[in-house]
Amino acid sequence: MSRVPGSDRGGSRLRRVRDRLQDERLDGLLVSHLPNIRYLTGFTGSSALLLVEPGVATLFTDFRYEIQAREEIGPSVALAIISDGLFDELALRLSEEPPGRRIGFEPAAITVRDRQELGTRCGTVVWDAAGAPVEEMRSVKDPWELDRIEAAVGLAEHVLSDIVSEIHVGRTEIEIAAELEYRLRRAGSESLPFEPIVAFGPRSALPHARPGDRRLRAGDLLLLDFGARVDGYCSDLTRAMVARPAESWQRELHAAVDEACSRAIAAISAGVSASTVDASARDYLAELGLADRFGHSTGHGLGLEVHESPRVHRLEERPLAAGNVVTIEPGVYLPGRGGIRIEQDVVIEADGCRVLGESSTGLLEI
Amino acid sequence: MSRVPGSDRGGSRLRRVRDRLQDERLDGLLVSHLPNIRYLTGFTGSSALLLVEPGVATLFTDFRYEIQAREEIGPSVALAIISDGLFDELALRLSEEPPGRRIGFEPAAITVRDRQELGTRCGTVVWDAAGAPVEEMRSVKDPWELDRIEAAVGLAEHVLSDIVSEIHVGRTEIEIAAELEYRLRRAGSESLPFEPIVAFGPRSALPHARPGDRRLRAGDLLLLDFGARVDGYCSDLTRAMVARPAESWQRELHAAVDEACSRAIAAISAGVSASTVDASARDYLAELGLADRFGHSTGHGLGLEVHESPRVHRLEERPLAAGNVVTIEPGVYLPGRGGIRIEQDVVIEADGCRVLGESSTGLLEI
Secondary structure: OOHHHHHHHHHHHHHHHHHHHHHOOOOEEEEOOHHHHHHHHOOOOOOOEEEEOOOOEEEEEEHHHHHHHHHHOOOOOEEEEEOOOHHHHHHHHHOOOOOOOEEEEOHHHOEHHHHHHHHHHOOOOEEEEOOOHHHHHHOOOOHHHHHHHHHHHHHHHHHHHHHHHHOOOOOEHHHHHHHHHHHHHHOOOOOOOOOOEEEEHHHHHOOOOOOOOOEOOOOOEEEEEEOOEEOOEEOOEEEEEEOOOOOHHHHHHHHHHHHHHHHHHHHOOOOOEHHHHHHHHHHHHHHOOOHHHOOOOOEEEOOOOOOEEEEEOOOOOOEOOOOOEEEEOOEEEEOOOEEEEOEEEEEEEOOEEEEEOOOOOOOEEO | OOHHHHHHHHHHHHHHHHHHHHHOOOOEEEEOOHHHHHHHHOOOOOOOEEEEOOOOEEEEEEHHHHHHHHHHOOOOOEEEEEOOOHHHHHHHHHOOOOOOOEEEEOHHHOEHHHHHHHHHHOOOOEEEEOOOHHHHHHHOOOHHHHHHHHHHHHHHHHHHHHHHHHOOOOOEHHHHHHHHHHHHHHOOOOOOOOOOEEEEHHHHHOOOOOOOOOEOOOOOEEEEEEOOEEOOEEOOEEEEEEOOOOOHHHHHHHHHHHHHHHHHHHHOOOOOEHHHHHHHHHHHHHHOOOHHHOOOOOEEEOOOOOOEEEEEOOOOOOEOOOOOEEEEOOEEEEOOOEEEEOEEEEEEEOOEEEEEOOOOOOOEEO
């Protein structure tokens, strides 16, 4: 469905990378981070390198992906099928070119071993740590990308409303996780951006619990954190529930987190620093004496990766920009009792933000 | 279920790492590859570093995993909860120690950026590329690990027999993939080691096809490649099927791949090089004129990762060792028509090997 438009977008994105090369006087950029390769070429396989040069962009992948790559990449990308190690073969090819060329690489997406391979096999190239130029481009979404993320949110919300009938006392976390995954896939999620978190009772106080054999009991808090993927783009939602009867401490805890979430969202606008948004949630919870029970950051960017730039972190001073998509997900965790996290996906706009999706963040009693 | 034995094993594994440190005159090993951290400590979270020193092993992770880490790691590991970047904080801590300590790192599991972080924040340590000592340990499985892999194979085979009733003309690849995933999870797979590959008709000629909207038609080949995970350990199986009526070229292609698979398995024994095993399959397919339609390697190691050491590659001269577990998965792919791959999981023994599981590799006609 996305192939033709994907290729077109790939072409204009490659042009922007080339503009950047020119600005930085680089003869090429070696892209090794797979989500960046997907962004620039449409290729979805699990093993590839992309070399962007002024006149040509070349995708290196192996036999397993030959047919798929031809289907996925547009006319603006050349395909090179290699038979052994990607970095090996790339370095060999580059060693045939005139010496002294400056090629950028992605320091956060290449291992020390592969960097050494490039250096020893291909000493004629001057390798230059290029920062994260493609991640920077990716952090601002265009309308087509926003549509995909919104579709992924819609899909997750549809499954959320659907799963409730499956949740009752006696069922295990892993059963509910399996039902969630199954429904997400059946509803059209391309794959799952991450393993759903399903945690009952005291286990909901583990922010990243792996679903286990714990059975739901009356009075348990439930934490569900999951997402869908549409054309590569992720959603990421968290909702809290309680198996009746709810106790007042659960309702109060939920109200506190819900208010923290609302305050963070109300603080968002293009130009506001991420740390300010984080503080809006954190300071409110601190007023309630809950600061030390909220130990993670308030959110993270969302797109082709489920964690990407920008992060919504207490130390992140950079301003948010229109077109950024971030999660807002404050949480409070009481060891031995349970935890509540509420997570919304929002797109930053010139004077505010828009929450993607329309499902309630209320404490669902089931 | 695996916590207590896991911790015990962790202790003896840490001792072996320490022996190695002594041999190499290192004051410590920084383990950054998460499967290695799980192997040594039992920790299953998605963000951590492990510093193994002669007197102590310290797991660094963040707030999200605090409770989980305390549950998972044994008494032989100390826990340090950090609030910001893992490499940042680790480097800060190490910078407080006496200068000149030599600490090994895993060059294939640390990015250039993180390596720079260690260097600039913590210049008093002499950082030493340590190869892949933990991967080497992991490549030889003990009986407890073999039991887990065998259980993961059994689980996948159970689901394989179960899924057949779901497969009929008109269903899409993605529907069958969703059914597979659901059944794997319901049957107890801890998570999925990889996204199942389900490919119909000509799409089975894409060795790593992502399931799509293609509907099964009479006469289609089907390729199913999937696995399960038990206590972290993976299985990985591929089977071919055909939607009746089968044509003779399909049966012949299947017989060729099945024979190639049998020949590779027959060639396996401790002390035999991986390249010899690869050649047993490859040479047979070459005799049939199919060499250029088998473009990937014959197999790979299997354990806590679905691709690990040793690889069964035509250029891999190192001998296989008793206790290695590898996949044997020759395949032949005819563009526009379809492909067949058969994949078995085997454990290498002193004088031969043992195929894990008992399901037939025959061409199932459905």
